[in-house]
Amino acid sequence: MTPETLFYAVAFPVLGIFLGLTYKGIDRRISARMTSRIGPPIRQPFWDVGKLLLKETVVPENAVKWLFNAMPILAFASSMTLLLYIPFGILKAPLEGYGDLIVILYLLTLQSLAMAVGGFSSGSPFSSVGAQREMVLMMSYEMPLAIVIIGFALLYKSFSLTTIASTPVWTMVSPVAALGVVLLFIALLVVTPAELAKLPFDIAEAETEIAEGMLAEYSGRNLALFYLSDAVRGFAMAAIEAVLFIPFTFSYVFGISLNGAMLYIVESLWFLFKVLIIYIAAVTIVRTSFGRFRIEQASRIFWVHVNLIALLGLALVWLGVR
Amino acid sequence: MPKTAYYIPIGPIHPALKEPIRVEAEVEGEKIVRVDVKRGFAHRGIEYMGMKRNAIQTLYLSERICGICSISHPYAFVVTAEKALGIEAPPRAQYIRPIIAELERIHSHILWLGVIAHEMGFDSLLFWTWKGREKVLDLLELLTGNRINYSVYMIGGVRRDLKESHIKAIKDAITYYWKFTEQMKEIILSDPVYKARTRGVAQLSKEMALKLNVVGPVARAAGIRMDIRQDMPYDAYADIDVRAVVPQDIVGEAKGDAYDITMVRIYEIEQSLDIIEYCVDNLPEGKILAIPNYPALLAKIRRTKGEAIGAHEAPRGEVVHYLKFDGRDGPSVWKVIAPSYNNINSWAPLLLGAEVADIPIVVAYIDPCMCCNDRVALLKTPEGKVLGYEYIHKKAVEKTKKIEKEVRG
Numbered sequence: 210m211t212p213e214t215l216f217y218a219v220a221f222p223v224l225g226i227f228l229g230l231t232y233k234g235i236d237r238r239i240s241a242r243m244t245s246r247i248g249p250p251i252r253q254p255f256w257d258v259g260k261l262l263l264k265e266t267v268v269p270e271n272a273v274k275w276l277f278n279a280m281p282i283l284a285f286a287s288s289m290t291l292l293l294y295i296p297f298g299i300l301k302a303p304l305e306g307y308g309d310l311i312v313i314l315y316l317l318t319l320q321s322l323a324m325a326v327g328g329f330s331s332g333s334p335f336s337s338v339g340a341q342r343e344m345v346l347m348m349s350y351e352m353p354l355a356i357v358i359i360g361f362a363l364l365y366k367s368f369s370l371t372t373i374a375s376t377p378v379w380t381m382v383s384p385v386a387a388l389g390v391v392l393l394f395i396a397l398l399v400v401t402p403a404e405l406a407k408l409p410f411d412i413a414e415a416e417t418e419i420a421e422g423m424l425a426e427y428s429g430r431n432l433a434l435f436y437l438s439d440a441v442r443g444f445a446m447a448a449i450e451a452v453l454f455i456p457f458t459f460s461y462v463f464g465i466s467l468n469g470a471m472l473y474i475v476e477s478l479w480f481l482f483k484v485l486i487i488y489i490a491a492v493t494i495v496r497t498s499f500g501r502f503r504i505e506q507a508s509r510i511f512w513v514h515v516n517l518i519a520l521l522g523l524a525l526v527w528l529g530v531r
Numbered sequence: 532m533p534k535t536a537y538y539i540p541i542g543p544i545h546p547a548l549k550e551p552i553r554v555e556a557e558v559e560g561e562k563i564v565r566v567d568v569k570r571g572f573a574h575r576g577i578e579y580m581g582m583k584r585n586a587i588q589t590l591y592l593s594e595r596i597c598g599i600c601s602i603s604h605p606y607a608f609v610v611t612a613e614k615a616l617g618i619e620a621p622p623r624a625q626y627i628r629p630i631i632a633e634l635e636r637i638h639s640h641i642l643w644l645g646v647i648a649h650e651m652g653f654d655s656l657l658f659w660t661w662k663g664r665e666k667v668l669d670l671l672e673l674l675t676g677n678r679i680n681y682s683v684y685m686i687g688g689v690r691r692d693l694k695e696s697h698i699k700a701i702k703d704a705i706t707y708y709w710k711f712t713e714q715m716k717e718i719i720l721s722d723p724v725y726k727a728r729t730r731g732v733a734q735l736s737k738e739m740a741l742k743l744n745v746v747g748p749v750a751r752a753a754g755i756r757m758d759i760r761q762d763m764p765y766d767a768y769a770d771i772d773v774r775a776v777v778p779q780d781i782v783g784e785a786k787g788d789a790y791d792i793t794m795v796r797i798y799e800i801e802q803s804l805d806i807i808e809y810c811v812d813n814l815p816e817g818k819i820l821a822i823p824n825y826p827a828l829l830a831k832i833r834r835t836k837g838e839a840i841g842a843h844e845a846p847r848g849e850v851v852h853y854l855k856f857d858g859r860d861g862p863s864v865w866k867v868i869a870p871s872y873n874n875i876n877s878w879a880p881l882l883l884g885a886e887v888a889d890i891p892i893v894v895a896y897i898d899p900c901m902c903c904n905d906r907v908a909l910l911k912t913p914e915g916k917v918l919g920y921e922y923i924h925k926k927a928v929e930k931t932k933k934i935e936k937e938v939r940g
Contacts, residue, residue: 243655244654244655244658244659245658245659245662246658334537334538334539334540335539337537338539338558338561338887341560341561342561408652409652409724411652412888415652415888416546416652417546417547417649417650417651417652417891418547418887418888418890418891419539419887420545420546497654497655498655499653499724500648500651500652500653500656500722500724500725500728501651501652501653501728501888502724502727502728503727503728503886503888503889504561504886504888505561505886506727
């Protein structure tokens with residue numbers, strides 16, 4: 210491991226937390242403006258985390274204590290690890306040689322799983338119902354997510370994100386396969402709010418039904434860790450989509466050749482802009498314009514509609530590749 | 532309920548409930564297999580307080596029964612008091628009263644639409660409807676001086692007259708709300724998510740509704756043509772042909788679910804706009820109070836011995852007041868029946884077999900008001916002796932100690 214990689218390995222998570230919380234702030238602000246409210250300042254998520262870290266961490270009497278306390282750490286660790294696999298614009302991912310899209314899929318799942326296990330271990334009926342719902346939801350949206358990854362594996366003959374990021378997907382597909390990739394992109398955009406537990410798929414945390422569900426019993430430091438991992442996961446999910454579907458660099462789009470520090474600054478900002486666009490499209494706008502579905506309705510949406518879109522996309526990609 | 536059962540305790544403090552009540556739902560997966568509704572968490576003894584005051588003070592106390600129906604209770608009170616005392620409000624007052632009452636219905640129904648949207652996680656709809664509701668609150672502030680407790684009714688009339696500028700403001704608001712209700716129909720009633728969450732949820736058949744004695748929009752959504760303004764008209768309502776809004780008149784059939792109740796409420800806003808328009812256009816000239824001198828009014832109350840029962844169709848259903856005057860300047864007996872008292876009966880049968888996700892919608896669809904249900908009970912011994920303060924206080928202390936002991940084990 211080179212010192213450069215080590216530096217990235219430390220810098221990426223720190224940057225990831227900062228960006229995740231900033232994006233959360235922007236999301237809240239835009240959502241507020243969409244509903245004729247002023248909304249909180251963009252730095253509000255930082256204050257939220259600070260407040261949670263200062264508060265007492267209460268563990269319920271009938272909880273499985275070690276499990277209850279371990280799960281937030283697991284969720285936080287998995288989201289931090291997730292960051293190390295995502296190429297940040299033109300910067301390479303620190304762990305690029307050590308994993309691929311399959312690992313990313315598992316890391317995304319691990320966090321939801323940690324929340325579900327934490328919910329079950331808290332001993333609260335609200336958390337248990339929330340955890341049950343989360344499991345059902347996971348079973349529903351994992352299939353389209355996997356199909357998207359298989360689609361990319363078909364195109365590139367590789368699961369490596371670095372390989373995928375090095376060649377823009379749109380430059381190497383036939384028109385038929387391009388249509389397939391568009392369908393896969395749509396499927397992934399629908400999966401995003403479910404993966405991030407945002408409306409209309411925040412069924413596992415439904416505030417008015419089961420009082421935040423899995424998080425009902427969490428407080429203080431534990432809740433802060435879940436909050437942070439949620440923020441980071443939001444950013445990471447949008448970043449993955451940007452890497453997969455909008456891989457074009459600033460210099461490529463505008464035909465400007467940059468070099469030195471300028472290249473890194475401009476390309477990083479360009480990457481952040483792309484991620485923000487996806488974040489707003491897949492999370493902010495969707496969560497502001499929909500009500501919450503019931504769990505069986507959400508399952509039907511993923512199993513029937515989204516799966517059909519994803520499978521059709523996969524079929525078109527397969528035809529295009531051949 | 533045994534402690535080993537897997538049950539979800541909703542309330543007395545829960546995000547879906549804005550006031551204290553407890554719903555204990557035993558669940559299997561997402562399905563509710565047993566349910567128990569426990570009420571009686573709000574104790575205010577407002578009727579008892581009313582019986583210690585004079586009638587005018589009691590009238591303004593009646594506004595405090597409910598925060599949303601803050602004109603409905605005084606309306607039922609003045610209707611009842613006028614009946615008992617033999618006073619008739621001047622025609623102008625009889626037309627001003629429905630204007631205020633219908634404006635309140637508009638704000639209450641829009642508020643409910645926001646609440647039900649919030650219960651299904653549709654917060655954008657909540658903000659949009661509540662933004663639309665501001666205009667009617669501003670108008671009520673202009674007409675009465677207050678946004679919530681208007682204090683504008685009086686036994687034998689109203690306390691504030693409508694000026695030309697007020698009438699213009701009302702007409703502007705009516706134009707705004709005609710447009711707003713059209714938008715509501717388009718946005719709420721045709722929204723696929725709203726439909727998916729409310730169709731078939733909280734479904735009450737006509738037979739069931741009659742059996743459970745539900746009132747107001749809940750009964751009307753089930754297809755029962757029932758409205759106090761239609762069945763027992765009073766004031767200007769007697770001049771207007773008010774017809775109960777039922778789904779079969781709108782779409783041909785009544786399913787009695789949460790979607791139908793939304794439809795009924797939106798169309799009731801339109802009906803209210805019609806009533807306000809009629810009242811404003813046909814507002815008679817003249818005085819607004821039958822007995823403008825309050826000491827004279829109190830003296831008349833002291834001289835009167837009699838009782839009456841009166842009702843008003845509040846946004847949530849019928850509000851019934853009973854008053855007895857017995858030589859005092861206030862009522863010697865004051866009894867209130869609020870619509871939520873009847874409507875909460877429908878929770879248990881509707882929740883049984885429903886899903887956990889439907890709990891907030893079933894809870895919210897009747898627009899529950901716990902403080903409306905608060906009543907004072909007069910305890911009597913078997914010998915017929917009314918129990919005094921000391922005895923009731925002693926019993927309350929004993930009960931608290933017993934509960935404390937149970938809680939601490």
